[in-house]
Amino acid sequence: MLHPKSPIKHIVIEGSKENAVAGEYVVDVAEYAENVEGHCEDIVYFQLKHSTQRVNEPFNLSDLKDTIEGFAKRFSALFNEDSDAHQRKSAKFSIITNRQIADPG
Numbered sequence: 001m002l003h004p005k006s007p008i009k010h011i012v013i014e015g016s017k018e019n020a021v022a023g024e025y026v027v028d029v030a031e032y033a034e035n036v037e038g039h040c041e042d043i044v045y046f047q048l049k050h051s052t053q054r055v056n057e058p059f060n061l062s063d064l065k066d067t068i069e070g071f072a073k074r075f076s077a078l079f080n081e082d083s084d085a086h087q088r089k090s091a092k093f094s095i096i097t098n099r100q101i102a103d104p105g
Contacts, residue, residue: 007033007042016045023074026067041089045074049097058102067095 002008009032010017016030029046047067049059071093078091 007036009034009041016043018078021074022077023070023072026070027074035090042092043089044092044094045071047071047093047095049095049099051099055099057099059097059099060102061104064095 012030014028015024016027017032026047027045028048031044033042035042075091075093
């Protein structure tokens with residue numbers, strides 16, 4: 001449940017409102033909020049990298065390749081240079097994990 005005065009207007013689980021746009025397969029949760037100025041929509045796309053079996057096994061950043069590629073395709077599709085979408089919306093891309101990130105060294 002959302003507070004009636006929350007700027008969040010929609011939450012979509014396992015995808016997004018723009019389900020025909022590239023990168024849909026990596027969106028686990030999409031959150032849509034009214035911008036503080038009220039003239040723009042703020043979108044946050046989440047990819048949840050969680051585990052119940054490997055909680056103590058470090059997460060390798062290389063495991064994010066498909067997620068980053070999908071997010072990049074989504075960004076390009078939403079904000080291509082021919083689009084005026086950047087004036088009507090903003091987008092953030094977040095990755096959440098319950099595992100420690102592996103040491104790259």
